[in-house]
Amino acid sequence: MLSQTEENYLKAIYSIGLHTGKSVSTNNIAEELDTKASSVTDMIKKLSEKKLVDYKKYQGTNLTSKGKQIAVKIVRKHRLWEVFLVNNLNYAWDEVHDLAEQLEHIKSDTLINKLEEFLEFPTHDPHGDPIPDKEGNIEHHKNVMLSSIEENNTCKVLGVKDSSSAFLKFLDSKKITLGSSIKVISKEEFDNSITIEINNELFSISHLISKNLFVKKI
Amino acid sequence: MLSQTEENYLKAIYSIGLHTGKSVSTNNIAEELDTKASSVTDMIKKLSEKKLVDYKKYQGTNLTSKGKQIAVKIVRKHRLWEVFLVNNLNYAWDEVHDLAEQLEHIKSDTLINKLEEFLEFPTHDPHGDPIPDKEGNIEHHKNVMLSSIEENNTCKVLGVKDSSSAFLKFLDSKKITLGSSIKVISKEEFDNSITIEINNELFSISHLISKNLFVKKI
DNA sequence: TAAAATATTTAGATAAGTCTAAAAAATATA
DNA sequence: TATATTTTTTAGACTTATCTAAATATTTTA
Ligand SMILES: [Mn+2]
Ligand SMILES: [Mn+2]
Ligand SMILES: [Mn+2]
Ligand SMILES: [Mn+2]
Numbered sequence: 001m002l003s004q005t006e007e008n009y010l011k012a013i014y015s016i017g018l019h020t021g022k023s024v025s026t027n028n029i030a031e032e033l034d035t036k037a038s039s040v041t042d043m044i045k046k047l048s049e050k051k052l053v054d055y056k057k058y059q060g061t062n063l064t065s066k067g068k069q070i071a072v073k074i075v076r077k078h079r080l081w082e083v084f085l086v087n088n089l090n091y092a093w094d095e096v097h098d099l100a101e102q103l104e105h106i107k108s109d110t111l112i113n114k115l116e117e118f119l120e121f122p123t124h125d126p127h128g129d130p131i132p133d134k135e136g137n138i139e140h141h142k143n144v145m146l147s148s149i150e151e152n153n154t155c156k157v158l159g160v161k162d163s164s165s166a167f168l169k170f171l172d173s174k175k176i177t178l179g180s181s182i183k184v185i186s187k188e189e190f191d192n193s194i195t196i197e198i199n200n201e202l203f204s205i206s207h208l209i210s211k212n213l214f215v216k217k218i
Numbered sequence: 219m220l221s222q223t224e225e226n227y228l229k230a231i232y233s234i235g236l237h238t239g240k241s242v243s244t245n246n247i248a249e250e251l252d253t254k255a256s257s258v259t260d261m262i263k264k265l266s267e268k269k270l271v272d273y274k275k276y277q278g279t280n281l282t283s284k285g286k287q288i289a290v291k292i293v294r295k296h297r298l299w300e301v302f303l304v305n306n307l308n309y310a311w312d313e314v315h316d317l318a319e320q321l322e323h324i325k326s327d328t329l330i331n332k333l334e335e336f337l338e339f340p341t342h343d344p345h346g347d348p349i350p351d352k353e354g355n356i357e358h359h360k361n362v363m364l365s366s367i368e369e370n371n372t373c374k375v376l377g378v379k380d381s382s383s384a385f386l387k388f389l390d391s392k393k394i395t396l397g398s399s400i401k402v403i404s405k406e407e408f409d410n411s412i413t414i415e416i417n418n419e420l421f422s423i424s425h426l427i428s429k430n431l432f433v434k435k436i
Numbered sequence: 437t438a439a440a441a442t443a444t445t446t447a448g449a450t451a452a453g454t455c456t457a458a459a460a461a462a463t464a465t466a
Numbered sequence: 467t468a469t470a471t472t473t474t475t476t477a478g479a480c481t482t483a484t485c486t487a488a489a490t491a492t493t494t495t496a
Contacts, residue, residue, distance in 0.1 A: 005483065026444055039484055041445055046482090058444060058491060089332040099326055106320050114307040223453065244474055257454055259475055264452090276461060276474060 004105045007074055008033060009043050010052060011104075013063055014071035018140075023060030069136055076132040077112050078104040079125035084115060086126040093126040094168035127168075128159020128178050128214060144217070146182065147192065147210035154183040155215035162212040170209070175199060182215065222323045225292055226251060227261050228270060231281055232289035236358075241278030287354055294350040295330050296322040297343035302333060304344040311344040312386035345386075346377020346396050346432060362435070364400065365410065365428035372401040373433035380430040388427070393417060400433065 012032040016024045030037045048055040052067035063071060081103040085096040113134060124130055132138040141159060149155050157180045183197040192207035230250040234242045248255045266273040270285035281289060299321040303314040331352060342348055350356040359377060367373050375398045394416060401415040410425035
């Protein structure tokens with residue numbers, strides 16, 4: 001049985017690896033988990049002995065398939081709990097992450113499958129992130145950002161890349177939610193800000209915003 | 219913020235104290251938590267420094283009001299989670315205790331209140347145990363056991379004293395559930411077994427069974 | 437390609453929670 | 467009430483996860 005700490009390391013290595021593709025560096029993990037590099041080295045050695053990561057000194061870390069399987073399972077739990085909190089307990093989408101960080105460590109083979117059934121097999125969490133199935137299969141975003149949509153095209157919001165409370169509350173204030181239709185009216189070359197139309201209203205959003213919204217052209 | 223271990227000690231002291239009334243002994247706590255007396259002494263000292271228990275060497279332990287408040291809150295969380303697991307996730311009443319032992323340690327001021335609302339403010343858990351309210355008020359059982367009911371009286375099952383899986387499964391097999399009406403037909407002096415009528419069926423149950431069922435005369 | 441900067445690992449320390457074995461106190465027994 | 471038994475505490479050690487400071491390896495820069 002893994003400790004919460006070990007699970008958090010596996011999840012961190014998984015999510016860093018998803019973005020970068022390459023081996024995951026000690027410093028990256030330390031930053032992700034808000035700890036020191038020396039602590040990371042210690043834990044990596046332990047995970048390596050348990051065959052959950054491949055590790056060679058100074059060469060970075062990769063999850064083994066066993067390690068990846070565990071990491072994905074934790075992601076699955078995290079996202080299903082987030083769905084429960086938003087859909088059934090009336091939490092807002094910016095309030096659930098920290099709670100899910102706790103709930104994802106509840107140990108039970110049956111619980112998460114029963115929860116999934118209770119939630120009627122959702123495919124995405126409240127932030128638009130895909131929920132892995134029982135077998136660990138996961139359909140990743142196509143990574144089309146609002147910032148890449150051309151003028152006069154309309155798209156639908158599928159998810160957020162940054163799911164910080166600050167960003168989510170900003171979206172709330174602009175009435176941008178998952179499923180919103182957004183038409184790109186014009187793009188400003190100078191600062192990459194764009195003018196968009198949503199619910200028949202026009203306004204301008206910065207590049208920082210548009211590059212953090214996953215969308216699909218329609 | 220208390221650790222899970224500290225919370226478990228407080229809960230153990232609380233539940234031992236409920237039964238006995240007196241100061242709680244080091245050995246009792248050790249037995250309840252399946253640990254050694256020396257470990258208990260160490261932890262008691264720590265809890266005493268935090269003003270969560272009153273402790274004098276060799277004199278046993280009592281919860282302070284602050285300690286009791288925390289213990290009751292954990293009981294509240296435990297029982298509300300049990301209701302969720304049985305009512306919404308279709309767990310059987312003998313399957314939920316260990317999961318609730320984990321879930322009761324989730325830290326959140328809002329979560330348990332939202333859960334309570336979602337569950338529509340249940341007053342008792344799946345084993346008939348009363349659920350403390352937000353303020354920590356709790357209505358304890360009147361402690362009337364089936365074994366104390368006289369012949370030819372009918373009563374209603376309110377709860378179980380022993381909530382081990384073995385006992386609960388036995389009750390399942392006899393179709394005894396919370397709310398069941400039981401008529402005491404006859405009592406056997408020799409071994410204190412009794413013959414009861416339930417759902418128009420007669421059968422005999424041992425003293426061990428009848429003294430573990432909370433009932434109310436009707 | 438050698439020096440400088442950065443990244444990573446090692447060494448040694450600390451805190452929480454646990455254990456065994458031994459000492460001390462309280463309680464039971466004779 | 468003296469002795470035996472039981473309970474509780476203390477002493478010292480171990481594990482996990484963390485840290486700081488120092489050493490070592492890798493990468494960048496000139
Ligand atoms: Mn999250
Ligand atoms: Mn999410
Ligand atoms: Mn329980
Ligand atoms: Mn219960």
